[in-house]
Amino acid sequence: MGERDRIEALGETAGEAIERMVRELMARKPGGHLLESSLRDLELRVPLLLRDSQDGKREFARRIAETVDRLLDDAVQQVAAFRPGRTYCHRCASAVCEHSQPASGREVFCGYAPTGTPRWIDFAQYCLDRRHPEVDRLYATPPALLTLVQTRTELGGEMLNAFRDGTYELMGQVTAGFFAVQTRAEEGRGVVALTAQAAAAGSRRGRLRLGLNLLGRAPGGEPLDALWDREVDLPWRRAVRWAQHALESLPPKLARRDRRGGFPPALEARIDGILRGLGRRLEQGRRARSRRTNHAEGRHASGQRPTRKAVDDARGATLDTCMVDDRSGALVVLGDRGRTHFFTTDGRLVSSVRYSKDSIARKVKAELWRPASSGDLEQLLANLPES
Ligand SMILES: [Zn+2]
Structure with a gap:
């Protein structure tokens, strides 16, 4: 076993031990189950108290356990305070009363x-x-x-x-x-x-x-x-x-x-x-x-099969040229020379228009259009018809 492998193996052992410690402490804590999805966001910081003596080791172990315990307590409190649909009652110190x-x-x-x-x-x-x-x-x-x-x-x-x-x-x-x-x-x-x-x-x-x-x-x-x-x-x-x-x-x-x-x-x-x-x-x-x-609910909801040009522009879209129209929820795809297409996320074309550069800049500035997420764009691409 090479030097690198050995160090990696030691790291894995330490990681496994800490994970077991976290899980055992979580299992004992009321509300510990709420943390499953936020564990990744927790950051463990422990000073290295490495000494030869038995006492030193014991001290180190105690510090890790204490730190993890406090970390989990804080996290449970934060998660429990945000109970969707409920506000916090200070009298009962709870969001479920x-x-x-x-x-x-x-x-x-x-x-x-x-x-x-x-x-x-x-x-x-x-x-x-x-x-x-x-x-x-x-x-x-x-x-x-x-x-x-x-x-x-x-x-x-x-x-x-x-x-x-x-x-x-x-x-x-x-x-x-x-x-x-x-x-x-x-x-x-x-x-x-x-x-x-x-x-x-x-x-x-x-x-x-x-x-x-x-x-x-x-x-x-x-x-x-x-x-x-x-x-x-x-x-x-x-x-x-x-x-x-x-x-x-x-x-x-x-x-x-x-x-x-x-x-x-x-x-x-x-x-x-x-x-x-x-x-x-x-x-x-x-x-x-x-x-x-x-006016246009019907047209808006149904959309049409997109034109060839609109599909080509959408296929070439990047996060710089794809936006979301905040009012209608439509995806806005910017093509060349002001060509602008509005798509539903399931790939249907609502309309295609031409806007001046200024007019596009104004819409972005007024936050009528906001950046699309990569999820939005992926969904659109996945739903475009085969050409
Ligand atoms: Zn209450």
Whole structure:
């Protein structure tokens, strides 16, 4: 066995031993099962305390075990604080208690009670209380889509500090309603109000994990996921995905607590900007949808067999020349000399037009078009007809 092989073999042995240690500790921990998918993100740092004596070895073993244990504890806490569809209840120190979700599809989160219990309110009532100028449009058929943005201070104002445990920090939210959703026959008109919370789960070292948590219920009172089965394209999906991505992409040096455990004003300002962007996108998405329904929904949904030129351009597309139109969800393929094709992800052509260079640049700048993912592009390529 060569020198390299021997070192590799020793590395494997060490890796296996640590993996067994991690798995045993995980198995003993409540909530340990939640970590399976995030294990890769954990980073183990242990000082090398290598001494000959038995004591030294024992000390080293103790330090590794302790460090892994703490790492897993932190990770479980972060994962458990983000329970999709539920907010964090500071009174019960949990996101799975009876207070952590709305009682009906019309309710949104409106802040914490002094003892840390989440408060919920009918979205229309909330708009009235906050004097939204267009509140009466909520009662139209179909109802208007209104949004409200609240900052961290507005939402946590009444909670006594003794009830804050720093596990789940609500950084602000957008409430939006009403979305008309398909219902089962017996449920009648189905409307849903949503609360999208920007939340930070903190670790002890001050680094924050930011995420968007979506709270709401289907019209029949089932969890929000139930709608996935019924609606092909949830009206808020694209906007929510945009906001989630924007939050995750905040620079690490910004997403930290400051020395006193508070949040830097620059971080709060960025989050506020993202939430306002989310509110705008939710409202625009609604307008674009109703326009499409009136005019071109049929054409848009069906598409045509793409022309030869469009297929050629799509085959040659790279991540630089393929984008997503945020309003319609269509894939935009840029060909030569301003040739622009709109495809559905399943490979049908919605339309082909010619745009000037400036006009393309403007759309990108206004974020009407955003970069496609390699998954989007692969899906399109896979669905193009044989030529
Ligand atoms: Zn509770």
